[in-house]
Amino acid sequence: MNKPSPIHQSGNALNEAAREAMLEAGEQWTGMREAVFTQLARHEQPVSAYDIADELTTSRGKRVAPNSVYRILDLFVAHNVAVRIESSRAYVASTHPGLRHDCVFLVCEECGGVAHIDDDEMSRSIQALALRVGFQPHRPVLEIRGVCEDCA
Numbered sequence: 001m002n003k004p005s006p007i008h009q010s011g012n013a014l015n016e017a018a019r020e021a022m023l024e025a026g027e028q029w030t031g032m033r034e035a036v037f038t039q040l041a042r043h044e045q046p047v048s049a050y051d052i053a054d055e056l057t058t059s060r061g062k063r064v065a066p067n068s069v070y071r072i073l074d075l076f077v078a079h080n081v082a083v084r085i086e087s088s089r090a091y092v093a094s095t096h097p098g099l100r101h102d103c104v105f106l107v108c109e110e111c112g113g114v115a116h117i118d119d120d121e122m123s124r125s126i127q128a129l130a131l132r133v134g135f136q137p138h139r140p141v142l143e144i145r146g147v148c149e150d151c152a
Contacts, residue, residue, distance in 0.1 A: 014041055014093065015034070015037060015038060015041065017096070018037050018041075018081045018093070018094075018097040019034070020097075021079055021080065021081050021097040022075075022076075022079055022081060022097075025079045027075065032068070032072065033072055033075075033076075035056055035060075036052055036056070036069055036072045036073065036076075037076065037081065037082075037093065039052045039056060040052060040073070040076075040082055040091060040092070040093045041093040043092070043093075044113065045090075045092075045111070045112045045113050045114060046085045046088045046090030046091060046092050046107075046112065046114055047090055047091060047092075048089065048090045048091070049066045049069040049070045049073055049091070050066045050069075052069045052073075053065065053066040053068070053069045056069070073091050076091075076094075077091070079097075080094050081094055081097045082094055083103065083105075084141070085105060085114060085143065086141050086143065087107060087143050087145065088107065088112075088114075092114055102120075102123035102126075102127075102139075102140045102142065103116040103117065103118055103142070104116060104118075104119060104122065104142045105141075105142065105143045105144070106143075106144050106146065106148070107143055107144065107145045107146075108146065108147055108148035108150075108151055109145055109146065109147060110148070110151035111148065111150065111151050113148055113150075115148070123140065123142075126140055126142070127140060
């Protein structure tokens with residue numbers, strides 16, 4: 001049986017949930033981390049570290065290095081505050097920060113939009129498949145590329 005889907009947050013509630021998830025993980029919530037998350041969360045489509053660095057450079061009036069943004073995004077991914085869309089080499093904010101579970105990402109090849117589906121039963125099945133052949137899954141990333149309803 002599937003567990004109920006987690007509550008998807010947005011706006012200030014999402015920023016606060018991200019902050020709480022990082023603090024609960026024993027990480028600091030610095031001004032730069034908050035700025036990176038805020039920029040990430042304002043995008044509905046996956047965004048690259050370079051795009052975030054450019055936006056922060058413009059808004060702050062001083063250069064922000066993409067490498068710094070990458071390090072922060074990697075930390076966010078490790079604590080499920082952000083998710084990396086592997087096929088796009090870009091990131092989206094997790095709408096339920098800190099909650100560990102596998103999502104299925106639906107990636108539109110036309111507009112670049114990303115939606116996700118929470119299905120714990122399917123995730124367990126995929127992980128069980130991997131275990132059956134002796135593979136130890138760490139973080140399944142499931143993506144389905146196609147065309148969204150708006151673009152179809």
